Amino acid sequence: MDTNPVFRRRQNHNNTPESVILIITNVIVFIVATEVFANCTKISNVYWFVLGALGVYNFFNIRKYREDYGKAQYIAYVVSIIVLIAMFFLLRSRAQNC
Incomplete structure (x- = not known):
């Protein structure tokens, strides 16, 4: 029997x-949606949805x-949105098989 509370501190990794x-959810959904729904010449309406x-x-x-959410979290969120916008232009401008 373990009486040390250190190992019981992080139940369910909460x-x-x-x-x-x-931020992680935004990045994953954005990259998957850009790769699937934003083709070379046309951006699908599903992408905007x-x-x-x-x-x-x-x-x-x-x-x-x-x-x-404090000041640091809001700054990190805004920076992540700016990075996602830059990633959109980067992923759309790279060479693709059209």
Whole structure:
């Protein structure tokens, strides 16, 4: 029987901040949607729907966990959105088989 509480401290790994989970979710959904729905010459309407749904998810997630977001988390979120916009242009400009 172990009486040391160190190993019982992180049950279910709930110590990841919500802001980090939100940024990781944004990056994964954005990259997958860009690769699948944004072709060489045309951007599908489904792509804009996915990004709109992601925006709604971001709004409600930030609103739900408002007390967890400080100045540093907001700055990291804004920087991640700027990086996603830059990634959009980078992924659309690279050579593709059209």
